Amino acid sequence: MTEDVTSADEVRQGKLRLLEALLFASADPLDEETLAGRIGPEVGALLERLRADYAPRGVHLVRTGAGWAFRTAADLAPILRQEEEVSKKLSRAAIETLAIIAYHQPVTRAEIEAIRGVVTSKGTLDILMEHGWIRPGRRRETPGRPLTWITTDHFLDHFGLESLRDLPSVEDLRAAGLLDSRPVLLGLGASQDDAPTPGAADSQDE
Numbered sequence: 001m002t003e004d005v006t007s008a009d010e011v012r013q014g015k016l017r018l019l020e021a022l023l024f025a026s027a028d029p030l031d032e033e034t035l036a037g038r039i040g041p042e043v044g045a046l047l048e049r050l051r052a053d054y055a056p057r058g059v060h061l062v063r064t065g066a067g068w069a070f071r072t073a074a075d076l077a078p079i080l081r082q083e084e085e086v087s088k089k090l091s092r093a094a095i096e097t098l099a100i101i102a103y104h105q106p107v108t109r110a111e112i113e114a115i116r117g118v119v120t121s122k123g124t125l126d127i128l129m130e131h132g133w134i135r136p137g138r139r140r141e142t143p144g145r146p147l148t149w150i151t152t153d154h155f156l157d158h159f160g161l162e163s164l165r166d167l168p169s170v171e172d173l174r175a176a177g178l179l180d181s182r183p184v185l186l187g188l189g190a191s192q193d194d195a196p197t198p199g200a201a202d203s204q205d206e
Contacts, residue, residue, distance in 0.1 A: 012046075015039050015040065015042070015046060016046055016049065016050060018038065019035065019039050019043065019046050019047070019050060020050060022038060022039075023050075023068060023069060023070055024070060026069070028067070028069070028154075029064050029065070029067025029068055029069035029157055030067055030068055030069070031066040031067050032044060032047070032066070032068070035047070035068070047061070047068055054070070057073070058073050058076055059071070059072060060073050060074075062160075062162065063162050063163075064156040064161065064162060065153030065162075065163065067153050069157065071160075074160070090127070091127075093116075093118075093121075093124050094124050094127050096116055097112055097116070097120060097124050097125070097128065098128055098133060098134065098151075100112050100116065101128075101150065101151060102151050102155070102164070105137070105148070105149065105151060105164075106137040106138065106150050107149055108146040108147065108148050108149070109125070109146070109147070109149070110146060125149065131154075131158075132155070132158075133151060133152060133154060133155040133158065134149050134150065134151055134152060135149070135150060135151075135152050136150075137149060137150040151164070
């Protein structure tokens with residue numbers, strides 16, 4: 001009986017080590033279905049065990065959407081972060097479009113334009129797709145069957161979110177000084193000076 005228990009513990013430990021190695025070796029987060037194909041149906045319990053083991057360490061096991069990955073502990077990130085000059089920053093149009101998609105997905109291009117009050121160029125959506133932050137969703141069952149847009153797991157991973165429920169609320173954004181006290185438009189701060197003329201071309205997309 002003792003030998004059987006010891007053998008089971010050794011098998012479990014071996015699977016835990018394999019799981020750890022798979023996650024370390026992968027450049028991108030791995031989903032549970034992929035991991036289960038290598039580890040077995042108990043992968044969920046093993047992931048939680050591994051997450052608990054790494055909780056007090058400098059590297060944490062975190063869940064980003066459907067995937068799991070090792071990431072630097074949040075309290076150490078500012079120390080390790082290297083400031084780099086960005087050759088081309090995201091335009092205001094791209095930032096606003098990304099925020100609208102994140103908070104209101106699935107959302108169509110027409111709905112994005114209605115919220116922003118300006119035409120959204122294809123280039124803006126292309127830039128966000130190149131970053132891997134958005135992707136096409138299902139088509140709406142409405143006349144014309146317009147395409148919807150949703151965020152990706154890479155978006156969650158890049159911004160350090162486990163799920164969309166972790167997106168900051170309007171109150172959180174105001175507390176951080178990212179929004180002023182004036183009315184917000186669907187989660188975004190907008191001053192009258194910044195408001196474009198309805199129907200105007202989106203100059204920030206250039």
